[in-house]
Amino acid sequence: MPPLSRLLTPKPKPRTLERDSFDFTLGDGRSIRINRVRDPRARRLRLSVDERGARLTLPPRASLVSGERFVREHGDWLAQQLAVHDGDDGIAPLQRGVTASLPLRGRMLPLSWHEGRFTALQFDGETLAMQAPARAGQAALVRALRDFYEAQARADLGRWLPRHLPTLPRAPSRIRLKVMSSQWGSLAPDDAMSLDLSLVLGTPDAFEYVLVHELCHLLHRDHSPAFWREVGARFPGWPAQRDYFHAEGRRLKAGLRRLLAC
Known part of the structure; x- marks a missing residue:
């Protein structure tokens, strides 16, 4: 002793x-x-x-x-x-007047550049348009891009959550979107959920799978067989999405970091 x-x-x-x-x-x-x-x-x-x-x-x-x-x-x-x-994945750092496309929901969408009174990225469902004053610097452009991705991600969450929450004991206390180094999502002890912002660059099915995965942690905090039964019952195609992340995950994370210079 x-x-x-x-x-x-x-x-x-x-x-x-x-x-x-x-x-x-x-x-x-x-x-x-x-x-x-x-x-x-x-x-x-x-x-x-x-x-x-x-x-x-x-x-x-x-x-x-x-x-x-x-x-x-x-x-x-x-x-x-x-x-x-x-790599040669078509995702380069954001450059004013040079970047011609941006990733969103598993697609590369055409991007046009325009001078305007304020800096904002607009989306009509098929094409993107970045408007900015002539004096706007790189930081303002990147901030507009990040705000756009966060808004698009929250719009997706807003469509999916009403389908999943009624069969859960409670909702997450809050949902935060951020750039995560290795994880795709996490659920804190206070039920606060974090999701990787790069999910909105990938396919919607992959994004929704991560959401369901973290929601199931409201029922089981571990990765026990009971947890995976819940995931399978709520999202039967989850193994295909896991394979998608194995194949494309590094590219998605690297692409977002390159675009946001972080």
């Missing part, structure tokens, strides 16, 4: 991650932003790339200079990995 003094002495709080970012120029002249994380658990320098971009992980004692030198030494590898993750 450990000494009483050890039991009564409070454990030191674990050190938290320290995050920032820096700009790096690739061999072809492109400038990219690299997320830098100092991790108290890390034992060595590590460079990684995923749908969120490039990330440099440093151990506690590593200097910033050594980290940037490490990135330079692996510059060719970094460029190759970024090319793999960017």
Whole structure:
């Protein structure tokens, strides 16, 4: 049995991650932003790339200079990995007057650009039109795009929820749309639901499946057989949607991050 003094002495709080970012120029002249994380658990320098971009992980004692030198030494590898993750999926960063289409509900819809008194993205059911004052900057355009996607996602939720809520014990306390790194949805202990905004880029069936999945957690907080029976009863085609996310999920998340520059 450990000494009483050890039991009564409070454990030191674990050190938290320290995050920032820096700009790096690739061999072809492109400038990219690299997320830098100092991790108290890390034992060595590590460079990684995923749908969120490039990330440099440093151990506690590593200097910033050594980290940037490490990135330079692996510059060719970094460029190759970024090319793999960017892919040729037709979703490029939003550019005024250049971007000619945007993803929505599993389709690429044509986009036109117009000068107007305020910045807003409009949709007639088949085509998109972005209007903005001449002085509007990139931040305003991206904000308008995000507002549009959130409005479209909430319109979808508004159509689906009345069909599912009557057979549930209660509704979610609130529903929040946000950019999620790996999950598609979650349900907090207070019944607040979070859904990944990139769901509105994919097919409606896939989006509705995630909603049903999280609603079923109001009945079963785990992923027990009873939980999956509820999902199957309420959304019989769910295995096909799971396969859809396996095939297209990374592309959807990467596409939204690229468009919103986040």
